Amino acid sequence: MVKTSWTCKSKCLKKTHQQRPWPVRTILTRSQRTSVLGFFSRLPAEVFHMILDQLSVLDISVFCMVSKEITRHVMDYISSLSWKNKTIIQSFHFPVHLEQSSTAEHYRHLGLLFKRCTLLLPTKERLKFSFSKFSEIPCFMMEECSVSSCVGFSRLGVFLETLIAGWDELECQRVFNFLCELTNLMQKAEAVLKTIPGVRVYQELQLRLFCRHVLLDPWRNQPDCQFWLVHLLKPWPIVSQAQLLLVLYGPLLPDGFIGWQNLVESVLPHATLWNLAKGILTLFGKLEVKGWTAESLLSILEEITVIPQPWHMENVARLLVLCGSNFCYTILANKAINGRLTEVSRLLIYIILVCERDGYPMSWAVKLVQQICKLFSSESEKFSFIQQLENKFAEITREFFESSLARDHFEDGQFLQTLSVLLESNVRFHTIFLHMLLK
Numbered sequence: 001m002v003k004t005s006w007t008c009k010s011k012c013l014k015k016t017h018q019q020r021p022w023p024v025r026t027i028l029t030r031s032q033r034t035s036v037l038g039f040f041s042r043l044p045a046e047v048f049h050m051i052l053d054q055l056s057v058l059d060i061s062v063f064c065m066v067s068k069e070i071t072r073h074v075m076d077y078i079s080s081l082s083w084k085n086k087t088i089i090q091s092f093h094f095p096v097h098l099e100q101s102s103t104a105e106h107y108r109h110l111g112l113l114f115k116r117c118t119l120l121l122p123t124k125e126r127l128k129f130s131f132s133k134f135s136e137i138p139c140f141m142m143e144e145c146s147v148s149s150c151v152g153f154s155r156l157g158v159f160l161e162t163l164i165a166g167w168d169e170l171e172c173q174r175v176f177n178f179l180c181e182l183t184n185l186m187q188k189a190e191a192v193l194k195t196i197p198g199v200r201v202y203q204e205l206q207l208r209l210f211c212r213h214v215l216l217d218p219w220r221n222q223p224d225c226q227f228w229l230v231h232l233l234k235p236w237p238i239v240s241q242a243q244l245l246l247v248l249y250g251p252l253l254p255d256g257f258i259g260w261q262n263l264v265e266s267v268l269p270h271a272t273l274w275n276l277a278k279g280i281l282t283l284f285g286k287l288e289v290k291g292w293t294a295e296s297l298l299s300i301l302e303e304i305t306v307i308p309q310p311w312h313m314e315n316v317a318r319l320l321v322l323c324g325s326n327f328c329y330t331i332l333a334n335k336a337i338n339g340r341l342t343e344v345s346r347l348l349i350y351i352i353l354v355c356e357r358d359g360y361p362m363s364w365a366v367k368l369v370q371q372i373c374k375l376f377s378s379e380s381e382k383f384s385f386i387q388q389l390e391n392k393f394a395e396i397t398r399e400f401f402e403s404s405l406a407r408d409h410f411e412d413g414q415f416l417q418t419l420s421v422l423l424e425s426n427v428r429f430h431t432i433f434l435h436m437l438l439k
């Protein structure tokens, strides 16, 4: 709609210009002032640029919408090296938070400027012109800047989000292809995904930072973010999709690298797994995305929880709890229908433990067990499931006790605390379960 009115206005303006040669008077009428370049036509480019030098980026972005000719002159102006040196910040290593936020605003204005001055160009040309200004700056390029506090990617993200806000899906697809070509994104992802997790730590982190800050995090609503995430994952088989999801959203170590072994060996707090849960919810929040089903969800989760080796069961349970009721039920119900009851029982015991430890209402876990129970049609199947769940409680408590004895952790305060939480969770679960039955 904007394009139509713009074109029409430009045509009208041109016509006026053809009918009336340039006036020689210094005082211009209103119509003369609006003709093509008007007053500015008589200025040498250098003087015109000097005037533009006095305007803010936001003012120039508004000014360039006056006419096609002005747009062309503004494009010439912002193509100059002096403008680039003056306006495009080259380094993003700021010690002060205030400086960081002002650069975010600056890049939002730059996004508006490029959005407005390239309005009449085809999508690919718009992108080429806009990104040509950023291509040689190390802080915007993957594997070129290793400063951990660098905010270059996030500023590029702000710029991109502003530039393409409101573009349709086909145009965004072109943006994705363009960025892949510009940054060799897919080749870089392939290099990470074909090696064992944790071997190429620097490349993993760079891939994560670029994708998160430039493509995923700038979008505030789920469908936009889902679009980019689906495009990043689509080219790969399920195992690689799971690995890439962990690269993008997996827990980080204090040194900033991805904590692959922590998923296997330690119990991670919910704050550490929250990002991954958000990533999974972004991907599966709206299942009607082409080609993604509940089965894809199950397959990806199955793969995620065995990378790099099978995870600590409490981490799997905590991730499920963080992903919410529907997600949790879908995964457990699918396993139960496929006869994987031992796995379902073990997961449920850990989900109950997580509810106790993280302070979620135990009635939620009881309802979940009731819902799973309803999947079985006969009374004997229901009884067998409940029996298995109770046995699992005893088995996990015994296992836990024995492994701690074997490792001589009996004196360990953390061990006693976990054992106590496990037993308390058991008591609380059964109290609510029986109470609901007796009501």
Ligand SMILES: [Zn+2]
Pocket: 091, 092, 093, 138, 139, 145, 146, 147, 150, 151, 152
């Ligand atoms: Zn940097």
